[in-house]
Amino acid sequence: MKFFVDTAEIDAIAELNDLGMVDGVTTNPSLIKKSGRDIIEVTKEICDLVDGPVSAEVTATDAETMIAEGRKLVEIAENIAVKVPLTWDGLKACKTLSDDGQMVNVTLCFSANQALLAAKAGATFISPFIGRLDDINLDGMEVIEDIRTIYDNYGFETQILAASIRSVNHVLESARIGADVITAPPAVIKSMVNHPLTDKGLDAFLADIKAAEIKIL
Numbered sequence: 001m002k003f004f005v006d007t008a009e010i011d012a013i014a015e016l017n018d019l020g021m022v023d024g025v026t027t028n029p030s031l032i033k034k035s036g037r038d039i040i041e042v043t044k045e046i047c048d049l050v051d052g053p054v055s056a057e058v059t060a061t062d063a064e065t066m067i068a069e070g071r072k073l074v075e076i077a078e079n080i081a082v083k084v085p086l087t088w089d090g091l092k093a094c095k096t097l098s099d100d101g102q103m104v105n106v107t108l109c110f111s112a113n114q115a116l117l118a119a120k121a122g123a124t125f126i127s128p129f130i131g132r133l134d135d136i137n138l139d140g141m142e143v144i145e146d147i148r149t150i151y152d153n154y155g156f157e158t159q160i161l162a163a164s165i166r167s168v169n170h171v172l173e174s175a176r177i178g179a180d181v182i183t184a185p186p187a188v189i190k191s192m193v194n195h196p197l198t199d200k201g202l203d204a205f206l207a208d209i210k211a212a213e214i215k216i217l
């Protein structure tokens with residue numbers, strides 16, 4: 001499973017990248033706004049830091065302008081994936097940009113039907129938003145499972161990029177289902193290491209090290 005970090009905060013990306021936990025980065029207009037930085041500048045800095053795909057989202061809603069924006073975004077670096085929304089204009093832009101040989105991440109996906117359209121339009125990645133489906137009492141994981149089944153039924157190469165990840169359970173369930181990628185906030189990835197029994201066991205080892213005066217150096 002590939003881990004993408006869902007943020008435009010350089011320091012947070014660098015910290016996880018140093019641990020080998022960053023296979024790519026996803027941003028969107030809300031994350032760019034939160035960074036307080038210029039989209040081109042911060043996206044270039046991320047591309048310089050990370051070898052894997054870096055998703056940068058278009059701002060337009062019409063296909064022609066999305067395509068123009070996408071062609072400008074890919075000039076930033078070779079590892080840019082152009083993010084387009086799952087609309088007919090977005091799918092048209094996806095088809096054109098993917099035919100150009102560009103990576104395209106189709107975002108704001110909320111159903112398996114939408115994901116089927118994105119695969120047929122040549123999407124490199126499809127981003128189903130688990131958390132936002134859960135927010136309205138739908139089952140985000142069920143959508144991931146349906147997409148996995150459909151893509152496997154027909155051999156679609158589009159990678160399932162599970163997004164809107166809000167918890168370590170979303171990561172676990174996405175891995176169980178076989179999503180190709182998860183993109184999660186740095187805090188969620190970091191919290192995957194936590195377990196109370198690990199803490200308890202380490203405390204016990206440390207107590208015995210102290211009591212037995214065990215020394216290595």
Ligand code: G3P
Nearest residue numbers: 006026131132163164165
């Ligand atoms: O990659 C999409 C992600 O940033 C959306 O997350 O928590 O705003 O639904 P969220």
